[in-house]
Structure formats: structure tokens, C-alpha cells
Amino acid sequence: MANDTHDAFIYRADCPSRVILDQLGDKWSMMILAVLVVEPHRFNAIKRRLEGVTQRVLTQTLRKLERNGMIGRRVLGGSPPGVEYALTPLGRSLQKPFAVLYEWTLTHIDTIQKHQQAYDRKRKVG
Amino acid sequence: MANDTHDAFIYRADCPSRVILDQLGDKWSMMILAVLVVEPHRFNAIKRRLEGVTQRVLTQTLRKLERNGMIGRRVLGGSPPGVEYALTPLGRSLQKPFAVLYEWTLTHIDTIQKHQQAYDRKRKVG
DNA sequence: CGGTATCCCACATGATACTG
DNA sequence: CAGTATCATGTGGGATACCG
Numbered sequence: 001m002a003n004d005t006h007d008a009f010i011y012r013a014d015c016p017s018r019v020i021l022d023q024l025g026d027k028w029s030m031m032i033l034a035v036l037v038v039e040p041h042r043f044n045a046i047k048r049r050l051e052g053v054t055q056r057v058l059t060q061t062l063r064k065l066e067r068n069g070m071i072g073r074r075v076l077g078g079s080p081p082g083v084e085y086a087l088t089p090l091g092r093s094l095q096k097p098f099a100v101l102y103e104w105t106l107t108h109i110d111t112i113q114k115h116q117q118a119y120d121r122k123r124k125v126g
Numbered sequence: 127m128a129n130d131t132h133d134a135f136i137y138r139a140d141c142p143s144r145v146i147l148d149q150l151g152d153k154w155s156m157m158i159l160a161v162l163v164v165e166p167h168r169f170n171a172i173k174r175r176l177e178g179v180t181q182r183v184l185t186q187t188l189r190k191l192e193r194n195g196m197i198g199r200r201v202l203g204g205s206p207p208g209v210e211y212a213l214t215p216l217g218r219s220l221q222k223p224f225a226v227l228y229e230w231t232l233t234h235i236d237t238i239q240k241h242q243q244a245y246d247r248k249r250k251v252g
Numbered sequence: 253c254g255g256t257a258t259c260c261c262a263c264a265t266g267a268t269a270c271t272g
Numbered sequence: 273c274a275g276t277a278t279c280a281t282g283t284g285g286g287a288t289a290c291c292g
Contacts, residue, residue, distance in 0.1 A: 019238065267281105
């Protein structure tokens with residue numbers, strides 16, 4: 001063995017972890033999926049449930065999710081006309097990983113905040 | 127029932143999903159944790175395993191992970207002197223959620239890319 | 253070895269106005 | 273209703289140089 005104890009595995013910026021972060025790491029994607037997991041929604045119905053999102057950003061995010069195959073877009077004929085967004089099977093398959101993450105977050109959110117406060121106190125004093 | 131079929135739950139920008147994304151949604155955090163899960167590493171040992179990271183950004187990211195309680199920082203006396211970073215129990219507790227996410231990614235990465243290509247073809251032609 | 257200090261730019265997001 | 277167009281801005285990240 002040369003330098004390090006374990007032979008080095010080099011992580012590159014295009015590591016598989018990026019795949020999911022590039023898709024869901026933005027501000028609204030996960031919340032959109034959380035809305036659509038209940039049932040399909042129209043554009044403005046989604047917008048009403050996301051406090052503070054702008055039309056522009058919502059459109060962008062929906063396009064990205066559609067491009068990645070997470071949601072489908074369907075134009076509704078009839079009156080009133082509209083567009084409906086719904087989860088695809090791929091999008092639905094995210095539910096389990098999300099549930100695990102969500103559970104972890106709820107379990108540890110207090111611990112995290114305590115660490116942050118302790119760290120900030122040390123910085124302020126020291 | 128008034129407006130929507132289900133009574134609305136409004137998602138705000140400070141949704142719990144942000145907690146984890148704010149900490150691990152950046153470019154290098156997950157890879158750093160993946161390095162440290164093997165064993166504690168020194169600063170430059172981590173740097174060598176992350177292709178393309180700069181000292182500045184690595185320092186920033188390590189500080190953030192430390193502040194959030196994911197990793198610990200220990201100054202090594204002796205020769206040569208140095209600093210060692212290691213996972214805390216909190217950081218280690220992320221292994222299971224990560225494993226689930228990683229498995230999902232490996233399972234569906236092909237499907238995602240096919241969706242992306244199909245979407246881009248339609249855009250180019252249409 | 254393990255950092256800081258500057259400078260810079262690309263990109264994500266937001267505000268606002270307009271449209272088929 | 274469901275967008276597009278335009279403009280503005282904050283921040284993440286990179287390049288580079290210097291420091292104890």
C-alpha cells in the first residue's frame with residue numbers, strides 16, 4: 001500500500017449523487033412532487049399550494065421534472081381549458097426514498113439545530 | 127368542499143425538505159461524507175479524493191458540515207502536524223437514507239436519461 | 253499542512269409586464 | 273388559464289495568491 005490506507009476511489013463532479021441532486025436539489029421540485037403525489041393538479045392549483053413561487057420559476061421547474069420523466073403534462077380539452085400535471089410511475093417510485101429522508105429529517109432536526117447553535121456560540125465568543 | 131378536492135396544505139420555502147437539501151444539496155457534501163464513512167481523513171487526503179475541488183470550497187463545505195454536526199474536526203499534535211475530519215454519530219446516521227437514494231439512482235438512471243433524450247428530440251424537431 | 257483573502261463569473265431565483 | 277419575455281440580484285463555486 002502506497003500512500004493511503006485504502007486505495008483511493010476518486011469522486012468526480014459527475015458522481016451518481018449528482019443525478020438526483022441536479023433534479024431535486026432546487027427550491028421547489030420536492031414540494032411539487034409532494035403536491036402531485038396526492039393527485040394530478042393543474043398549473044394554478046400547484047401554484048396556489050407553493051407559497052412564494054413565481055410563474056416563471058414554477059414553469060421552469062415543471063419543465064425540468066417533465067424532461068426527467070418525473071411528471072407528465074396533459075392538455076385538457078373542454079371548458080374551462082387547462083393543463084394537468086401528474087406523476088409518472090418513475091416519479092411515484094421516489095416516494096420510498098423520500099419517506100426515508102423525511103423520517104431522518106424529522107428525527108434529527110433538533111440535534112442539527114443544537115449543533116448549529118453551539119457552533120455559532122463558539123464562533124461568537126472565540 | 128370549497129375550491130379543491132383536498133383541503134390545501136400549503137408548502138412554504140422553509141419546508142422540512144429544505145433542511146436536508148440546504149446541508150447536502152451542494153456540490154461536494156455528499157462526496158465528503160462518502161469519503162469519511164470509510165475512515166477519518168486529513169484535509170489534503172480528502173482533497174485528493176475529490177477531483178476538481180478547490181481549497182477554498184473544500185474548507186467552506188467542511189465548515190458547514192461541522193456546523194451541522196455531521197463531522198468533527200480534530201487537531202493532531204505530533205509530526206507532521208495536521209487536522210483530521212471524522213463522521214459524528216449524526217453523520218453516520220445518514221448512511222441508510224443515502225443507501226436508499228443511491229439504490230434508487232442506480233436503478234432509474236437509464237430511464238431518466240432516456241426520458242431526457244426523448245424530450246430533447248421532441249423540442250428540436252417540434 | 254491547512255488554511256485565508258480577493259476577485260470573478262455563471263446560474264438559480266425573483267419581480268414585473270405582457271400574451272395566446 | 274397557462275404560460276413567455278425581460279431585467280435584476282444573491283450566492284455558489286472556481287482561479288489565484290498569500291499566510292502561520
